[in-house]
Amino acid sequence: MAVDQPLIYLDHAATSWPKPEAVVNAVTETLMRGAANPGRGSHRMAVQSGRVLFEARKNLAKLLRISNPNDIALTANTTVGLNMAIKGILKSGDHVVATAVEHNSVRRPLEYLKESLGISVTYVETDAHGELEATRIREAIQPNTTLVVATHSSNLLGSILPIAEIGEITRRQGIPFLVDAAQSAGILDIDVEAMGIDLLAFPGHKALLGPQGTGGLYIHPRLDPVPLLHGGTGSQSESATQPTVRPDRYEAGTPNTPGMAGLAAGVKHVLEVTPAVIHARETELINRIRDGLSTVAGIRLLGPVEGRPRTGICALTMEGVEASELSFILDQHYGIAVRSGYHCTPLAHWSAGTADSGAVRASIGFSTTDEEAEALVLAVREIRTHYPL
Structure with missing residues (x-):
């Protein structure tokens, strides 16, 4: 070339x-004017950084129809969110239903837990075009099924799975439903309540138009996954255990504040279009x-x-x-x-x-x-x- x-x-x-230019400007402005540690101090720059994170959470909640922005844990990417959900929910002897078009960000954590915890996994076959009948998910559910995982859209085939229909099945049976929205957030309409989604992992750097190193995990308020990371959050610092308050419980360590400023701008752009x-x-x-x-x-x-x-x-x-x-x-x-x-x-x-x-x-x-x-x-x-x- x-x-x-x-x-x-x-x-x-x-x-x-x-x-979008607004995304680039948001990252640059945050780096130049206010990239302090949010939640770790009361000075004006720390407070401003906290506002940046809240803006990202607020915009994401509006896009994904999430009633409480604090139910969104901001992450580095979809993979982190999926690992948080899968490893935070499953325990020894559990059974998982997944699909045969899952990304390795789902498959590898599941296979790791098969080896380390003894969970079992059923991968429900799709047709050759990557399409799936929701009834096949219901047929794969077992008495010890504690999680159903499905990608919203295949990153190879572009097929769109019937998430709302699967969510109706899992909600009737009281089984948490995890959705990988890596290829759908910002492109397909998502309503976590209407679609029966309990856990939604998504990237900031794809159709949400944010920088790399951004993403998130929505966690239904009735669920309490074990945190993937334990450490400093700036809250309940006197306690030796991880905070119980959200989103701090799932956000140990210094966040990517400039990246989240860009994500907030990217999601705002998606909401406008x-x-x-x-x-x-x-x-x-x-x-x-x-x-x-x-x-x-x-x-x-x-x-x-x-x-x-x-x-x-x-x-x-x-x-x-x-x-x-x-x-x-x-x-x-x-x-x-x-x-x-x-x-x-x-x-x-x-x-x-x-x-x-x-x-x-x-x-x-x-x-x-x-x-x-x-x-x-x-x-x-x-x-x-x-x-x-």
């Missing part, structure tokens, strides 16, 4: 870019990409079939060309950034039948333009001419 060639960034499922508008735009654009690629010989498109709801992800394989090679060519010769490999979700690749080959994933964001989408289609068509079947 020529040095002056503009980058076409189609890796938003990993991290959104570029960030609305997830409905964002999802509609991404759906239009990803369908245009898929339509263009569907006519290229030897291309297999993964995920839901035409007409089914999806997020802005287009994963594909090209017959006769390794996924890593296709991704390399797109980057080096066309200036198009995509991701190849297994996308930290081998379970989804097994479901899609690409466990041996991996895939190339192009993922769009609200900032993706029509011209960028068309550039990907034209590039893949041209590459195909150099690798005839």
